[in-house]
Amino acid sequence: MKPRHHHRSEDCRAVSAVLQRVGDKWTVLVVSMLGSGPMRFNELRHAIGGISQKMLTTTLRSLERDGFATRTVFPTIPPRVDYELTDLGRELLIPVTALADWARANTGRINAAREQFDSTPKQ
Numbered sequence: 003m004k005p006r007h008h009h010r011s012e013d014c015r016a017v018s019a020v021l022q023r024v025g026d027k028w029t030v031l032v033v034s035m036l037g038s039g040p041m042r043f044n045e046l047r048h049a050i051g052g053i054s055q056k057m058l059t060t061t062l063r064s065l066e067r068d069g070f071a072t073r074t075v076f077p078t079i080p081p082r083v084d085y086e087l088t089d090l091g092r093e094l095l096i097p098v099t100a101l102a103d104w105a106r107a108n109t110g111r112i113n114a115a116r117e118q119f120d121s122t123p124k125q
Contacts, residue, residue: 023068028053028061030098033087036071037095040086070094 023029031050035041041049047058062085065071070091076082087095 023064024070024094024098026061028057029065030102032058032061032065033070033091033094033098034102036085036087036091037099040074040084042082042084046085065091 024033028050031053032046035046035049043058043062046062047053047055050058053061062071062073065085066073069088072086072088074084074086076084
């Protein structure tokens with residue numbers, strides 16, 4: 003019998019591929035913002051701050067491609083485009099929210115550990 007901690011390389015590659023998509027900071031921020039409901043492109047861009055138009059476009063397209071978000075175009079003048087989480091995206095919101103909450107709760111501890119590490123002479 004194989005030990006429980008043993009993972010096949012295919013499993014590791016699969017996990018790595020998913021984490022590469024959902025673990026980058028822009029994906030986490032966009033998913034978090036869309037967690038409160040549909041948003042337009044410029045609403046997202048202003049709410050996130052610091053994200054370029056190109057990066058937001060790339061992130062939204064990736065989220066669409068992977069089935070986490072939908073893009074709906076409304077036939078108005080000018081056209082209105084809304085982005086919204088799918089059921090899969092709302093499932094992703096659960097660990098993303100937990101991670102964001104954990105980061106906020108532990109920022110002080112992490113900064114203190116960094117300061118201690120940086121101030122300790124290295125041999």
